[in-house]
Amino acid sequence: MAKRITIDPITRIEGHLRIDVEVDNNTVNNAWASCTMWRGIEKILRGRDPRDAWLFTQRFCGVCTTVHAMASVRAVEDALKLEVPLNAQYIRNLILIAHALHDHIVHFYQLSALDWVDILQIPKADPTATAKLAESLSPWTRNSRNEFKAAQDRVNAVVSSGQLGIFMNGYWGHPAMRLSPEVNLLAFTHYVQALEYQRKALQVVGILGSKTPHIQNLTVGGVANAIDLDSPSALGMAGLENIRVLLDEVVRFINEVYFVDVCAVAAMYADWFKIGSGVRNYMAVPDLPLDSAGTAYDLPGGYIMNGNIAGVHPFKTASDKEFRDGVSEDVTHAYYQGGKPLHPWVGETDPAFTGWDGEQKYSWVKAPRFRGDPMQVGPLAQVLIGYAQGHPLTRKYTDLAIGKVQTIGGIHVTPDMLHSTLGRHAARAIRAAMLAELAQKHWQLLVDNIAKGDYSVHNQPVFSGGEVEGVGTHEAPRGTLSHWVVIKDEKIKNYQAVVPSTWNASPRDAKGAHGPYEASLLHTPLARPEEPLEVLRTVHSFDPCMACACHAFDPSGRQIAKVKVL
Amino acid sequence: MKKVLIGGIGNVLLGDDGVGPYVARLLAARYEFDDSVEVADLGTPALDLVDQISGKDAVILIDSIDTDAAPGTVLLYRKADIIRHSPGVRMDTHSPALVDTLLGADFFGIAPPDVLLVGINAEAYEAGCSLSESVRASLDQAIAEVLGELERLGVGHRRREHEAQLRLWWTNEETMESALTR
Numbered sequence: 001m002a003k004r005i006t007i008d009p010i011t012r013i014e015g016h017l018r019i020d021v022e023v024d025n026n027t028v029n030n031a032w033a034s035c036t037m038w039r040g041i042e043k044i045l046r047g048r049d050p051r052d053a054w055l056f057t058q059r060f061c062g063v064c065t066t067v068h069a070m071a072s073v074r075a076v077e078d079a080l081k082l083e084v085p086l087n088a089q090y091i092r093n094l095i096l097i098a099h100a101l102h103d104h105i106v107h108f109y110q111l112s113a114l115d116w117v118d119i120l121q122i123p124k125a126d127p128t129a130t131a132k133l134a135e136s137l138s139p140w141t142r143n144s145r146n147e148f149k150a151a152q153d154r155v156n157a158v159v160s161s162g163q164l165g166i167f168m169n170g171y172w173g174h175p176a177m178r179l180s181p182e183v184n185l186l187a188f189t190h191y192v193q194a195l196e197y198q199r200k201a202l203q204v205v206g207i208l209g210s211k212t213p214h215i216q217n218l219t220v221g222g223v224a225n226a227i228d229l230d231s232p233s234a235l236g237m238a239g240l241e242n243i244r245v246l247l248d249e250v251v252r253f254i255n256e257v258y259f260v261d262v263c264a265v266a267a268m269y270a271d272w273f274k275i276g277s278g279v280r281n282y283m284a285v286p287d288l289p290l291d292s293a294g295t296a297y298d299l300p301g302g303y304i305m306n307g308n309i310a311g312v313h314p315f316k317t318a319s320d321k322e323f324r325d326g327v328s329e330d331v332t333h334a335y336y337q338g339g340k341p342l343h344p345w346v347g348e349t350d351p352a353f354t355g356w357d358g359e360q361k362y363s364w365v366k367a368p369r370f371r372g373d374p375m376q377v378g379p380l381a382q383v384l385i386g387y388a389q390g391h392p393l394t395r396k397y398t399d400l401a402i403g404k405v406q407t408i409g410g411i412h413v414t415p416d417m418l419h420s421t422l423g424r425h426a427a428r429a430i431r432a433a434m435l436a437e438l439a440q441k442h443w444q445l446l447v448d449n450i451a452k453g454d455y456s457v458h459n460q461p462v463f464s465g466g467e468v469e470g471v472g473t474h475e476a477p478r479g480t481l482s483h484w485v486v487i488k489d490e491k492i493k494n495y496q497a498v499v500p501s502t503w504n505a506s507p508r509d510a511k512g513a514h515g516p517y518e519a520s521l522l523h524t525p526l527a528r529p530e531e532p533l534e535v536l537r538t539v540h541s542f543d544p545c546m547a548c549a550c551h552a553f554d555p556s557g558r559q560i561a562k563v564k565v566l
Numbered sequence: 567m568k569k570v571l572i573g574g575i576g577n578v579l580l581g582d583d584g585v586g587p588y589v590a591r592l593l594a595a596r597y598e599f600d601d602s603v604e605v606a607d608l609g610t611p612a613l614d615l616v617d618q619i620s621g622k623d624a625v626i627l628i629d630s631i632d633t634d635a636a637p638g639t640v641l642l643y644r645k646a647d648i649i650r651h652s653p654g655v656r657m658d659t660h661s662p663a664l665v666d667t668l669l670g671a672d673f674f675g676i677a678p679p680d681v682l683l684v685g686i687n688a689e690a691y692e693a694g695c696s697l698s699e700s701v702r703a704s705l706d707q708a709i710a711e712v713l714g715e716l717e718r719l720g721v722g723h724r725r726r727e728h729e730a731q732l733r734l735w736w737t738n739e740e741t742m743e744s745a746l747t748r
Contacts, residue, residue, distance in 0.1 A: 041579045041693045055735060059579050062610025062663075110613055158673065166669035195674065199617050213609050 002029065005532055017505060017544050020358065021521055021535055028524040028535070033505045033517040034356065034363035040349045045495040050076045050487050051220045051461060053495065057483065058214050060497065063545055065213050066099045066205060067476040068497065071483040076220045078319050079470025079487050080463065083292040085456040088222035090446035091235075093288045093298075094243070095208050095215065096474065097439045101250055102201035103477035103543075104379075104432040105258060108425065109194035112540040115533065116265050117187045118177040119167050122155045125181035134186050137264060137408070140256040142193060143186075151189040171533040179268055187265065190257050197253040200246045207239055207246075222458035227450055244443055251436040262429035263401055266422045267409025276421030276538040278520030279374050280307035282381035283503075285482070286318050287475035288438060290445075294318055298438050299475055300394070302385045303370065307419060312388035318473045323370075327482065327498060330367040333360070333507040341369060341510070344484035344496035345469050367506040367515060368498050376516040377479025377503045378542060380418060380427035387415060397433040401426055421520070424541040463490045476500055478543050504542050517542060567602040568623040568721050571678075572712060575629040575664075577610050578736045582637075582688035582701045586628040588734065589684075589708050592745060595732045597713075600722045615667040616674070624680035626715050627664070628708060630701075631685035638687060638700035640707045645681040680719065684711045695736045705746055 002024040016037045022030040041060060045053055054072035058065045070092060077084060084092075127148040134143035158165060171177075179187070202212055208225065209215025217224045228234035266273070286301035294317060301315040315323055328341035337350040356362045367374070375381075386394030402413045405426070418427060467488045474481045479500035486494040506515030514522075520538050527534070574590030576583040587607040594605045608618060619625045631641060649668055664683070671677035686708055689698035697705075716723050729742055739745035 044579055044693055044695060056579060059577055059609060059736075062577070063612045063614075065609065106613060154673065154675075166666060166673050192674070195616070202614065202617065213611060213614060214607070 003529060005529060005535075017539070019517070019521070019535060019539060021532065023526060023529045026526050026529060028521050028526065031514070031518040031521040032358050032362055032507070033365075033515055033539075034507060035365040035505065037364055040351065042349060042495045042497060045492050048492050049490070050079070050485060050492050053485065053492060054218055054220075057497065060499075061545070062213065064099075064103070064476060064478075066095055066209065066215050067474050067481055068483070069215060069218050070096060071472045071474045071476075071481050071497070072485075073218050073220050074318070074472030074474065075470045075483040075485040076461070076472070076487070077470070078472055079468045079485055080220075080461050082221050082459055082461055084222050084289075084294075085454075085459060086292055086449050087227060087446065087454060088457050089289050089292065090442050090449065091208055091217070091223050091225055091457070093442045094439065094446065095205050096288070097435045097442065098201045098204035098208075098247070098250075100435055100477045101254065101432060101439065102198045102205070104428050104435075105194050105198040105201065105253070107428065107477070107543045108258060108262065109191045110198075111543070112425070112537075113187055113191055113265075114167070114170050115537045115540055116177070116269060117179060117184050117191070118172055118174070119155060119164075119170060119184075119188070120159065120172040121177070121179070121181045121184040122152055122188055123159055123181075125152060125185035127152055127185065130182040130185045130189075133182055138256045138260045140252075140260075147193075148185055148189050151192050152185055154192070155188065171531050171536075174531055174533045175527040176533050176537075179265070183264065183268065187261055190261055193253075193257070197250055197257075201250045204243050204246050204250075207243055208235070219458060220461045222456075225457055227455045227457060229450070240443070240447060247439045247443060251439065254432050254436040259397075259401070259429045259433050260404070262425055263404035264408050266426055267405045267411065269422065270405075270409055270411050272422040272537070273413070273417040273420045275524055275534070276424075276520045276541060277419040278518075278522070279376045279514070279516040280419055281305050281370070281373050281375045282384050283370055283375040283377055283480055284315075284382040284385045285320075285323065285473040285475050285480050286315055287473070288442070289318070298393075298441070299382065299434075300386045300389050300391045301382075301475065302389065303375065304381075304384055304388060305373070309384060309388045309415070312385055314385075314389055319471045323473070323482075324471055326371045328369055328372075329498065330369055330509040332367070332510040334363050334366045335361050336366065341372075344471075344482070344498055345486050345494060347484070347494070347496040349496075363505075363507040365502050365505050365507060367509045368503050369509060372511075374506060374509065374513050374515050374519075375503055377500050378424065378427075379431040379477075379479075380424045381479060382475060383427040383430050384415075384418060393434050393437065394430070397430045400433075401430050421538045421541045428543070463487075465489065467493065478545060479503060501545050505544060517544070567600060568719055569621065570599075570603045570624045570626065570716070570719065570721055571619060571622045572599075572603065572605045572626045573608045573618065573628070574606070575608050575611065575627055578695060579693060581690045581692050581694050581696070582686075582698055583630050583691050584695065584736070585630050585686045585688070585697060585701050585705075585708070588697065588745075589628045589686075589705060589712070591733050592705065592742070593709060593712060595730045596709075596726060596742065598724045598726055599716075603716075603721060603723070610663075611667075612663045613666065613670070615663055616670050616676075619667065619671060619678055620674075620676040622678040624682075624715075624719050624721075625678045626682045626684065626712055628684045628686070628712065629664075630688040630691075633685075633687055635687045636700070637689035637698065638704040640704050640711060641685045641687065642711060643683040643685060645677075648681070648683060682715050684708055684715075702746070
C-alpha cells in the first residue's frame with residue numbers, strides 16, 4: 001500500500017520547504033514541493049524611487065543579499081538603457097564571483113555533505129591511512145595526519161558525550177551511507193576547513209562592498225567605490241592586494257579540496273548518476289559582462305529542452321528578447337488569486353490561502369514557466385548549456401571532473417550522466433572551478449584597467465519620463481534570478497522577483513507538469529521509507545533556499561516536524 | 567577589553583520582524599561604546615552568523631520572537647534556553663539559524679562565553695516597513711536590557727551629547743522622538 005511521507009522543513013538552515021512524497025514498494029511514485037510561508041514583499045517597492053530599490057531587495061533574503069541588490073540595479077539600468085563603466089562591471093563581477101564561491105563551498109560542505117558522510121563512522125577511521133589516501137588524491141597541504149586526527153578527536157568527543165549538538169538531526173548509520181571510515185573522516189575534515197575558506201571569500205565581498213552581510217557600494221549606473229591607488233580609504237593597491245591574496249587561497253581550496261572531494265564522493269556513489277534527473281529543460285542567463293554595454297560575457301546562457309544538448313539555444317545578452325518575452329508565472333496550484341499565467345511586468349501577488357491540498361492549491365511558490373514549460377535552473381543548467389555551446393572554460397573543467405571520477409571510481413562517465421542528483425553536485429563544483437579561474441581573471445582586468453588611468457565607476461541615471469520596463473538578471477549560485485521593474489514618472493509602478501528557487505521548487509502548473517524538485521524525486525528508491533535520506537539527497541542537490549523563494553517567517557510559528565510518516 | 571557584538575536580527579521588510587535592526591540602529595545613534603563593541607544590523611543571517619560571533623567574548627542579539635506572551639513583551643534568553651528548544655519548538659523566527667550557529671560555534675570551539683538574546687514578542691509579520699504600536703512601546707525596554715547586559719559585562723557606554731544620524735533608511739523616521747514613539 002502506498003504511504004505518504006511529509007518532510008518539513010527540508011533545509012538545514014532557515015527555510016520553509018515542505019516535501020510530500022508518496023511511497024509504494026520502497027519507491028517514490030508521486031511528489032509535491034511546497035513552501036509554507038507567504039512572501040509578497042515586492043509590494044513594498046511600489047511608489048519608491050527606483051534608485052533605492054536595491055537597498056530593499058537586498059533584504060529579501062539573508063543568505064543571498066548581494067544577488068538581489070545586483071539584479072535590482074541591473075533591472076533599473078535596463079529600463080533606463082544605462083551603461084555601466086568597465087571598472088564597475090569588474091568590481092561587481094568580483095563581488096558576484098566571491099559570493100558564489102562562498103555559497104558553493106557552504107552548500108557542499110555545510111548543507112549537503114552530511115547526506116553522504118556518516119559521522120558515526122569517523123571514530124573507526126585510521127588517520128594515517130586517511131592521510132595516505134588524501135595525498136594520493138590531491139596536493140592540498142592540509143591533508144596531514146595531524147589535521148585528520150584533530151578532526152577525529154572533535155567528533156569522538158561529541159559522540160562519546162552522547163550530545164550530538166549540531167549533528168543531532170542526521171541519518172547516521174543509514175544503509176544508504178556507503179563511504180569507508182577513512183573517506184568519511186577525509187570529507188569531514190574538509191567540512192571543518194571549509195568554514196575558513198568560505199569566510200575568506202566573504203571577506204572579498206566585504207572589502208569591495210564596504211560591509212557584509214549588506215553591501216553598500218552599489219548604485220544605479222555603477223558602483224560607489226572611489227578608486228585611488230594611494231589612498232587607504234578608497235579602493236587602492238593595498239585593498240586590491242588584500243583581495244588577490246584572499247582569492248588565491250580560496251581558489252586553491254576549490255581546486256585542491258572541493259573539486260576533488262566532489263569527484264571522489266561521486267565515484268563512490270556512482271549509482272546516484274542514475275537517480276534524481278527529473279525536468280530536463282534547462283535555462284541559464286549570460287553573466288559576468290566584459291564590456292560597458294553588456295554584449296560579451298564570461299559565462300554563457302541559453303536553454304536546452306528535453307535534454308537535447310545538441311539543440312541548445314543561446315541567449316545573446318543578459319536580457320535577451322527570448323527570455324524577456326518567455327517568462328510567465330502560473331498560480332493554478334499556488335495560494336494566489338488569479339487565473340491565466342502572467343508575465344512578471346504585469347504580475348500580481350494577491351494571496352488566497354486555502355490549506356494544503358495536493359490536487360488543488362498547495363504552495364506559496366508560484367510556478368514560473370519559460371514559454372509554458374518548467375525549467376531547471378542552477379549550476380547544472382549553466383554547465384550543460386556552456387558545454388553544449390563548446391564554451392572552452394566549461395569544457396575544460398567538465399572534462400577534468402569526468403576524468404577524475406573515472407580514475408577514482410574505475411567507471412565510465414559521460415556528460416549525459418550529469419542529468420542526475422550527483423550531476424548537480426558535480427556541476428556546482430565545475431562551476432566553482434570556472435569561477436575560481438574567472439576571479440583571478442577579473443581581478444587582473446580591473447587592475448589593468450585602473451593602470452590605464454581609467455578611474456570611472458559611475459554613469460549618472462537619467463529618467464526620460466513616461467513608463468519604461470526593465471529586467472535585471474543574474475546567474476546566481478542557485479540559478480537564474482530575474483528582477484522585473486516597471487517605472488512610471490520616476491517611481492516604481494510594479495516590481496517582481498522571479499528567484500531560482502521558485503523555478504526549481506515550483507508546484508505543478510495548469511497542465512499538471514511537475515516542477516523540478518517534484519519531478520526529480522519520482523522513481524527514487526528508498527532503503528528505509530521512515531528515514532527518507534534519499535529524498536533529502538536529491539532535494540539538497542538543488543541547494544534549496546526558501547528564505548528567498550518565500551520569506552523567512554512561518555505564520556503558525558510552530559510547524560517544525562522532523563519527518564512524519566502518514 | 568571585552569569584545570562584544572550587539573547584533574540586530576530580522577527582516578526590515580516584514581513588519582515587527584525588523585525590530586532587531588531597528589533597535590541596533592537606535593543604539594548606535596544614541597550611545598557611544600567602548601572601541602571593543604561592535605553594533606551591527608545583521609539582517610536575517612544564516613550560517614554566516616558563526617563568522618559574526620566568532621572571536622567575541624560576549625554577544626547580545628536583538629530579535630523578534632513568536633511566543634504566547636502579549637505583543638511587545640520583552641523576554642531574555644541565555645544560550646542554554648535557546649539550544650534547549652531545538653528542534654521541537656520554534657522560539658525565534660530565525661531559530662534554525664540561531665540554534666545551528668550556537669551549536670556549530672560550540673563544536674568548532676569558537677563559541678562566545680556570554681550570549682544574550684533580547685527577544686521582543688511580535689504582533690504582526692506582514693510585509694511592510696513599520697513596527698506595530700505594541701512593539702514600538704517596548705523599544706525603550708529592549709534598549710535598557712542591552713545596556714544592562716553591557717553593565718553586567720563591565721563594558722562602557724555613554725549617551726551621546728548630540729545624537730548621531732538615525733539610519734533607519736527603510737522607514738520615514740528622521741528623529742529619535744518619532745522613531746521611538748510615533
